[in-house]
Amino acid sequence: MMISLFDQFASPKLLGLSLIYIALMVPLIFFPNSIPRWTNNRILTTQTWLINRFVSQLLTPLNIGGHKWALLFTALMIYLISMNLLGLLPYSFTPTTQLSMNLGFAVPLWLATVIVGMLNQPTASLSHLLPEGTPTLLIPILVIIETISLFIRPLALGVRLTANLTAGHLLIQLISTAVYVMLSTVPMAALLISTVLVMLTLLEIAVAMIQAYVFILLLSLYLQENI
Template sequence: MMVSFFDQFASPLYLGIPLIAIAITLPWVLYPTPSSRWINNRLITVQGWLINRFTNQLMLPLNMGGHKWALLLVSLMIFLITINMLGLLPYTFTPTTQLSLNMGFAVPLWLATVIIGMRNQPTVALGHLLPEGTPIPLIPVLIIIETISLFIRPLALGVRLTANLTAGHLLIQLIATAVFVLLPMMPTVAILTATVLFLLTLLEVAVAMIPSLCIRTPFKFMPPENV
């Protein structure tokens, strides 16, 4: 029986336990907890340095009011980058290939930025719906277009993350299958295909890291005075 390549994106069960729940819980178990000692080991030191550097770069364009988002955004970044990287290992499952999970992250974060912008600076937030210098006859049309664009943004971001990871995993499986099929018949072609597979795996590692590193995207839709 031919197994569909898309079966890898179905949430599997093991002893009645959905593995997506284990995959979501795993990142919080893998990271070591910093101790109260003055000097930590090398792993905790490097982990703390990376988190501090990312937090500094994340908060650099924001004023002091936006620093209260640091814990939420950094935690979300660590969570996404961990489950995306773990999903590249054999016999694993990537939860972010599920559109429902991505929308569950995208919609609350997007809605929070919109609500805070409307509450703190309603004039500035509504002004984003109408570009400056718009001709009067085009004002109603542009307001409708910008409003639709605003509400469709979380769906677009969630679908983009899902499509990027799904396409990468599917290509890796297709090329890996081709390598196993070609190896007995044409070893030279199989080696060249394996080289392409290695380069594609490196590209997929970058694809797995980039979405989590772009976690500040929703803030560009909030007026700068509010963040």
């Protein structure tokens, strides 16, 4: 039973070819592009407004030097939201339930923020490893602890995104299986559980968008410490 539940997180194959590559390319159609019109349509106007709000909220606490990251963060935000929501469609696959893929996003971007800090302000970046006013005897221990916490950051980013999406998908799978089994035996209970399933699906849509925002927000906070 457990194997069948976790099969939904394995990359599906067609004619021996993994479909994860198609799943990675599908979100690209949601990126806004220029159109040969004087005015935009409603969808593009709404999308542009949401992107502008996101960028303004993201760049408010950052210095001027961090504003050049706006395009990268915005594109990654749209890409993650699209992939997270893709897995809620029937017969689809969520690439962001793979820890290796999330770490592929988290590690290079985290490393880029650390390198930027070491190049621009090495003294301030290294000072994060030792809080001011630390007793002399605790200095070696705190330096080790802060160094470990620094290197755990990309792992925490990837695990947080993977765990939240995986837990939601598993819960939806379990409840939908219960509804299917109880539909022929206890229809009233199945109807009640179906209402819970609809509410859980709406919650999972919110989680998919929030987790993408949290991923980018934490990256911007790491960048803020190094600029």
